[in-house]
Amino acid sequence: APEIFHSFLNGGTGYSFEVDWWSLGIMAYELLRGWRPYDIHSNNPVESLIQLFSTVSVQYSSAWSKEMVALLRKLLTVNPEHRFSCLADVQASAYLSGVIWSDVCEKRVEPGFVPNKGRLHCDPTFELEEMILESRPLHKKKKRLAKNKSRDNSKDSSQSENDYLQECLEAIQQDFVIFNREKLKKSQEQTSKSVSPPETTDEAE
Template sequence: GVAGNVLRELSLLRKISHPFIVNLWYTFQDRDYMYMVTDLLLGGDLRYHLNQQGKFAEDRSKLYMCEISLAIDYLHGKGIMHRDIKPENILLDEQGHAHLTDLNLATQLEENKLATSYSGTRPYMAPEVYACALGLIDGYDLKVDWWSLGVTFYEMMRGRTPYEFSPHFTAEQVLLLIRESYVPFPAHWPTDLLSFLRLLLHPAPEGRIDSLAALKRHPYTARIDFASVLARRAAPVFVPCNEGLNCDPMYELEERIIVSTPIHRRRHNRRRYDETDALREISQLLDKL
């Protein structure tokens, strides 16, 4: 349930600390809520910036991709599969560096074990997740995160995902689409970028870029100094505005209203939540910012 997901996320966050992950500092709770204090990132998420700007330049997208690849490699080194890499879950700090967040769907795999649940956000889910849901394979492994990174990297530069399908598509229809259709690439994209994306988006896990080491070996990234990237010495192309909110206030308000009622109160329906409470809290938060 919801409470179980929160506790699992908390357990994972306590095990990790990385320059390109939204890190947990401490937690506390009262009768109704549990509070998690994390890094404060004021640059907004990539979904907001894509909505504002349509798409990003290649050099800007490439740095985000490299920073998140370091975060993925760190998580995988601990056996943690994120399972929900997408623009909404990549936040920018005030300098413009990317940070991976939201481990709500993450899981820690035991050695030589596979994940089996139908988890993720559909446009970013690897084909083997759909295949597992259809009973075609026994499970899937850490390679699904590299697929999601490929989808996200493509979307940064195109303003759309490589495979577009109706929300009403079944898992079987989505899997067929991925296996039988070609990803459209703009004619002006360089050949090394095309090769790189085709490997990240390879439908067969065994043909996909599946590690940071494999990613570094590709000609597209071979000249990147990843040690410098990890040390945050690579200067971001884009620096978020520091004179206002880098988010859509109405969207954030709607999210707050939806989740503000404590889990146990929603479960037992002890009282009807008054939306004015959430409005008042949001107003106070905006005043502080």
């Protein structure tokens, strides 16, 4: 949220729970549109981000309803004093007027989608990236795949996806070379010794 960057740059009293409602607006926008409302990267200077919030206007899709846009605008208000900052504000929005909040609080609302626990619901690429960052990734993934396989052997779709993922992991095992800095250092030292000129003795001696 903007006040976080202001607090980082100028000090002061810091920030409060309004930043959480800003985060809710950012998440809702990204879920609806597929990208975030602001183009921010980790290497952006804080000063440029503060200027960004004061000069760049969030672009809302024309396909969204006026009520949806109004709710997002209130969640993404730069000034925290004018931002939606409590549940009562959100409940009063026109976009959510049809929600039965008592059912929401009691978890009685039926979800629109219930994922099948027996199948994969993500791009295997992300699984592979996670495994590369782990120590002994193939060992861990094989154990997890074996565990998943024993849970639900009757689901052919789950089995085929796990088999595909296992094939990808085996391909990585064959092609991915683990970098060994110590081994490289020793190799460079040996090469340096082999190309260095031999020592000569003084002819006078």
